[in-house]
Amino acid sequence: MASHLPPRPTPQQHQADAGGMAADDHHHGPRGLMRWLLTTNHKEIGTLYLIFSLTMFFIGGIFAMVVRAELFQPGLQLVQPEFFNQMTTMHGLIMVFGAVMPAFVGLANWMVPLQIGAPDMALPRLNNFSFWLLPVAFALLLSTLVMPGGAPNFGWTFYAPLSTTYAPPSTTFFIFSLHLAGISSILGAINIIATILNLRTPSMRMMDMPLFVWTWLITAFLLIAVMPVLAGVITMMLLDINFGTSFFNAAGGGDPVLFQHLFWFFGHPEVYIMILPAFGIVSVIIPTFARKRLFGYASMVYATASIAILSFLVWAHHMFVVGLPLVAELFFMYSTMLIAVPTGVKVFNWITTLFRGSLTFEPPMLFALAFVVLFTIGGFSGLMLAISPADFQYHDTYFVVAHFHYVLVPGAVFAIMAAVYYWLPKWTGHYPHTRLSQWHFWLSVIGVNLTFFPMHFAGLAGMPRRIPDYALQFADFNMITSIGAFMFGASQLLFVAVVVLCVRRGEKAPAKAWDGAEDLEWTVPSPAPLHTFETPPHFEPHRH
């Protein structure tokens, strides 16, 4: 999100005995637009990812605003039901694959090499390829809006046969755009794993790595394990649609439920892909502003790994009402509830880190604290949904919508914002404007809760999700939700203002921009020069 151009060429404090190769080549590199198109630099690619993600966040946000405007009152007001369905679908797809995932990859690009003392990502050209696949993929996805028959309209989970037999013709293009985004994710994840495993500065052991690096290592593993499964299932859709196969068609011996199994085998790890890096960010920010070491470092690592392993064993809790055998209902109910244990460990550790800390409440800390509280609410509603018999009541209601928006918006998105506020001084050399940041924070917190908290009540009272019109008794809840959504949406313009201002001017930040910050990125100047750690830095392991 910081479009700041790091100075080039840069005085290098590490250059003395560096190979010099990279620096020399880069100094003659292209300028202007070509510099961004052809770059192999992890900081520039990180910036590209973050700008892309912010753009998608607003496009997906506009779709959400259309949805909330239509639902402001009962009855059909603004859009046709067909278009409403396209808006809910595109909102979900854009936010998941276009906004949240690329934001975390962008943060990883910028910060993982800096936090482990690496000169760049392990495979820099592949890194650039991973990024540039995304604009192509999402241009293709967005173009479906103007295709005959309209954009995908079957929800972001694209269940067959809605997405096969009854799908608009644009579905084939939707499949290809998802293939491109998937290739991007897999290649990006391979790069991140290779970087973390191979490019750490020599004295940094695995158990010395900042938690953002640890959570990304595990996230990258999840990505490589499940994005190919998504590729597989959409390929089967493609064949069902265009070549007359019967994978999801019972008439030929296939099964629509097979689609759901495959999709959620990808989909459940996918939701942890969107939250594990957030855990890492919060685990880095809270100790900084509590001026204490993170409580229970090792248990954080093990909890993250446990969550990742469990994520492969819980997928059918999304399908409790599809007609599973009893033994499957029980297995997936209990395995899902198990996830509360490592997640509880994490929340406990964050709170214990805060306990008796010397707390200050700079903008990153505000967002991190809101994350802990609000993500936990989302976690608890998840636990409610995990109870199979109760889920028969909640399934496909606004309660589910409330649950996953609590973990994704004040969860993942707030963590991304916390990370941006935390690292903006490193990226731009300036502190973000405090007063504006606080306005952004408080408007976002109030907006988010106003939007999503009433959804719990509407859902428990029986309001189904993905409908453009609803019964009169839900009117008040929906009006409050819509007001909150407009407020949240509008306050994100403040975020853009903060970022743009921060790039241009602001209070100058020293190398160590935050008092309690300890990781390696705070040993390089702010803004970070284009090339850092061309020779591995000295790293003093601190006892966790």
Next chain:
Amino acid sequence: MSGGSYYVPPSSKWPVLGSLALGALMVGTGVMLVHGASGMPVMVVGLVGILAVMWLWFRDVIHESRKGLYDDQMDRSFRWGMGWFIFSEVMFFAAFFGALFYIRTFALPWLDGEGAKGVAALLWPDFTASWPLLEPPDAAIQGPEQTFSPWHLPLVNTLILVGSSITLTVAHEGLKEGRRDTARHWLTLTVLLGLCFIAIQGIEYREAYVHYGITLQAGIYGATFFLLTGFHGAHVIVGTLILIAILARVRRGHFSEDQHFGFEAAAWYWHFVDVVWIGLFTFVYVF
């Protein structure tokens, strides 16, 4: 661990051109599928583009490698990269095998009325579950007339592919010991075996369509058969192309006795394709 000489390549135009070419390939194929032949030119441009980009990109990598710009740490990055790439391929096939097992173990017996979920049998009361499924539930879908014996062409192909893994290992041993003629001859033999496999698979597909009634449209048996063998076959084709490129490099005197990761990466990929085939032979053809 970083030794201080890690090579960070300069700006490159191949990644962005590659993504555009891949985008063109996807758009062109999509237009062909949805609107017909008008998508063909875009698809061809995309396909040629991506092949050209791969050629030029890998050429850069080979030049850099031969100029000695890569150190041991870079070598490890390539190893991790290739290893995790193959793991992603494993998961891609795992999805297809998972689908096959789910259909055979759960979906078909339930359609036949078995167990608590057997109410699905109300849809097609006359349906009898069997595997291979010769008669799909709905009469509108024409099932296969018969299925392959695993002990003819599929067995031959199994021997060919397993044999090619062995010949490739012999070539690798030759390279490691500096016997380049051995390496070249056995690698050539491996490529020929790969081509034989592809040809026999082609013959089998023709048999399937012309004589056996096994088609993509022949219900779930045909669908899973072509999904699994088709993607495997595509991987054999890619693997053979990789081996041909490696053979060309061996003939030009590339690779040393202790530094030849390009060769090893190709070998890893080939062995992976071989292992997938053994899974296929077992669960698609034999059982």
